[in-house]
Amino acid sequence: MKIVLATGNKGKLREFNKMCRDEVIPFFQLLGDIEIVEDGNSFKENALIKARTIYNKLGEDYIVISDDSGISVPLLGGEPNIYSARYAGVNATDKDNLFKLIENIKAKGVEKTLAYYTASIAIVSRYGEYSVHGWMYGDVIIKPKGENGFGYDPIFIPLGYKETLGELDNSIKKRISHRYKALKLAKPLIEMLKKKGDKSPKI
Numbered sequence: 040m041k042i043v044l045a046t047g048n049k050g051k052l053r054e055f056n057k058m059c060r061d062e063v064i065p066f067f068q069l070l071g072d073i074e075i076v077e078d079g080n081s082f083k084e085n086a087l088i089k090a091r092t093i094y095n096k097l098g099e100d101y102i103v104i105s106d107d108s109g110i111s112v113p114l115l116g117g118e119p120n121i122y123s124a125r126y127a128g129v130n131a132t133d134k135d136n137l138f139k140l141i142e143n144i145k146a147k148g149v150e151k152t153l154a155y156y157t158a159s160i161a162i163v164s165r166y167g168e169y170s171v172h173g174w175m176y177g178d179v180i181i182k183p184k185g186e187n188g189f190g191y192d193p194i195f196i197p198l199g200y201k202e203t204l205g206e207l208d209n210s211i212k213k214r215i216s217h218r219y220k221a222l223k224l225a226k227p228l229i230e231m232l233k234k235k236g237d238k239s240p241k242i
Contacts, residue, residue: 045103045105051108063104070097079121082159102232112144118140124136144179152179160172173223179196184202187204187205
């Protein structure tokens, strides 16, 4: 069974390919551009919406993985949370979102505050639906540092480190990231589903 990633985000695709031993196919290589309405109320709901949508279009010979993730700042009532990718508007760029978050933190009169990333990974196949979560805790600052990563990485300092995710080496980020933690939990499920699929009778 082939593994398909239900995202068009190039940054996420790079991270999944680095973490997975199997080749992960982005859905748009098979289906072209598809707009998926993510109208869930949680990371888990949105991840499942994306995975179900792609799985229903591809059929039973695929395992579809999707990720919904974002950053939450308790000082701002948990914002941007599930709206991380569109915090500054529907067509906002990563920089637009980043600077909106910085401005909202500045408005609170602080230069550094607690924050955390959440990643929910959903897996959909003929054998059912599964989801797992991973978290990464730390602080956000109002002065971006570093060119690595994407999204809010230049202002997020993971717990136990002094550099932002934009400054840290990819090998470190891979080990501590919320997505890596979630994928580590998802891997046994994916392997189980692949084995099931390989043993299924071919028609």
